[in-house]
Amino acid sequence: MPEQIVVSEFLAARRPRRTDAARNFDALLAAAREAFAEHGADASLEDIARRAGVGIGTLYRNFPTRRHLFEAVYANEVDDLGRVAAEVSGEPPWEALAAWLRRFVDYAMTKRAIREAMEGEESDVFLACRQSMYDAGTPLLLRAQAAGEVRTDMSIDDLLRLVSGITSVAFPDQGQRDRVLGIALDGVRTRS
Amino acid sequence: MPEQIVVSEFLAARRPRRTDAARNFDALLAAAREAFAEHGADASLEDIARRAGVGIGTLYRNFPTRRHLFEAVYANEVDDLGRVAAEVSGEPPWEALAAWLRRFVDYAMTKRAIREAMEGEESDVFLACRQSMYDAGTPLLLRAQAAGEVRTDMSIDDLLRLVSGITSVAFPDQGQRDRVLGIALDGVRTRS
DNA sequence: AGATTAGCGGAGGTGGTCCTCCGGTTCAAT
DNA sequence: ATTGAACCGGAGGACCACCTCCGCTAATCT
Numbered sequence: 001m002p003e004q005i006v007v008s009e010f011l012a013a014r015r016p017r018r019t020d021a022a023r024n025f026d027a028l029l030a031a032a033r034e035a036f037a038e039h040g041a042d043a044s045l046e047d048i049a050r051r052a053g054v055g056i057g058t059l060y061r062n063f064p065t066r067r068h069l070f071e072a073v074y075a076n077e078v079d080d081l082g083r084v085a086a087e088v089s090g091e092p093p094w095e096a097l098a099a100w101l102r103r104f105v106d107y108a109m110t111k112r113a114i115r116e117a118m119e120g121e122e123s124d125v126f127l128a129c130r131q132s133m134y135d136a137g138t139p140l141l142l143r144a145q146a147a148g149e150v151r152t153d154m155s156i157d158d159l160l161r162l163v164s165g166i167t168s169v170a171f172p173d174q175g176q177r178d179r180v181l182g183i184a185l186d187g188v189r190t191r192s
Numbered sequence: 193m194p195e196q197i198v199v200s201e202f203l204a205a206r207r208p209r210r211t212d213a214a215r216n217f218d219a220l221l222a223a224a225r226e227a228f229a230e231h232g233a234d235a236s237l238e239d240i241a242r243r244a245g246v247g248i249g250t251l252y253r254n255f256p257t258r259r260h261l262f263e264a265v266y267a268n269e270v271d272d273l274g275r276v277a278a279e280v281s282g283e284p285p286w287e288a289l290a291a292w293l294r295r296f297v298d299y300a301m302t303k304r305a306i307r308e309a310m311e312g313e314e315s316d317v318f319l320a321c322r323q324s325m326y327d328a329g330t331p332l333l334l335r336a337q338a339a340g341e342v343r344t345d346m347s348i349d350d351l352l353r354l355v356s357g358i359t360s361v362a363f364p365d366q367g368q369r370d371r372v373l374g375i376a377l378d379g380v381r382t383r384s
Numbered sequence: 385a386g387a388t389t390a391g392c393g394g395a396g397g398t399g400g401t402c403c404t405c406c407g408g409t410t411c412a413a414t
Numbered sequence: 415a416t417t418g419a420a421c422c423g424g425a426g427g428a429c430c431a432c433c434t435c436c437g438c439t440a441a442t443c444t
Binding site: 151154157158161162164165166167168169171176179180183184185186187188191 | 363
């Protein structure tokens with residue numbers, strides 16, 4: 001099992017074993033994901049508990065601090081990203097990279113949160129997550145560069161910051177977002 | 193006098209005539225600019241008053257609601273942008289556009305705020321500001337397109353959203369931000 | 385200089401969020 | 415079915431931001 005699963009293992013370890021407790025844990029995670037997507041990283045914790053149909057005490061038992069909760073949600077998303085990278089690795093170099101990046105954009109929750117996570121103070125979990133994202137994307141980038149499809153004067157860090165910037169801006173419709181992302185990616189490709 | 197000044201006229205009309213009041217007004221605007229840049233659009237109003245060395249009552253007298261204050265700061269910035277557009281209009285097409293966009297990025301305050309202003313509900317002032325920005329940028333874009341320097345399948349709206357996306361992401365250092373911006377702008381240029 | 389009045393500023397009421405604590409409830413193991 | 419432990423949920427105190435209101439201050443005018 002590759003690196004990418006490490007994060008969710010960390011999550012699974014914290015998931016309670018009793019059935020009702022586990023259900024609440026999942027509900028909280030889902031509600032938090034939703035709330036963070038909507039209001040950014042400082043959504044109201046009491047609102048999250050409400051959405052999850054759970055008392056505020058339960059939230060605090062599972063996630064002693066806002067950061068714990070935030071990290072848990074984030075880790076979940078990042079894990080998926082690793083899985084997608086494996087899935088697309090069969091495609092031609094450029095298509096694989098583009099598909100992965102498009103998926104990167106689609107993470108609605110992470111839309112706002114990823115940005116706030118990249119700035120700000122680092123925690124172990126955030127560092128691990130970022131590393132995991134980089135590990136997932138780097139092979140795709142390197143392959144596209146080796147194939148002469150992507151300019152060689154940029155790093156995975158540059159690439160993800162570029163894309164997450166576009167992700168964090170509001171667009172009236174999805175079509176425009178795709179168009180603008182396409183333009184940015186044209187800058188990433190080598191000139192023919 | 194072109195369109196761009198309209199916004200600051202609106203501002204000047206609201207500026208008190210008494211000297212101490214005018215000073216407070218300016219201090220509040222400066223403090224707000226700073227606070228919004230730092231904490232985003234929901235910075236604490238009491239903190240802003242404190243920074244300005246002014247009572248909270250004074251803040252509310254000048255700006256009855258947070259939106260009023262926000263709009264005032266925003267209008268100020270946008271106005272400058274119009275002025276810069278006029279300044280660079282002598283440069284060659286591509287250089288003029290690029291210089292203007294780079295200036296666009298530099299507006300630290302607007303960094304976070306512009307993004308939040310572009311989503312969310314529209315107000316008259318925001319619409320006017322956006323329009324003013326578009327009015328300033330459109331001639332530069334059209335000229336660069338006419339000169340065959342910029343792809344013709346994108347609008348000023350696409351362009352500003354692209355750039356403001358990059359603006360809203362945190363970068364470890366200014367150099368990386370410039371590099372990434374350069375890459376995105378390569379996507380904007382026509383292929384030679 | 386004195387009167388006038390615009391403007392100041394902060395005390396305090398309101399409401400929302402954070403987080404703790406513990407009496408009651410529900411699960412699971414026997 | 416019973417029992418013990420794990421878990422639930424929300425009442426409540428601390429805190430902070432918002433915004434109003436009004437007695438006081440100081441700028442402007444004559």
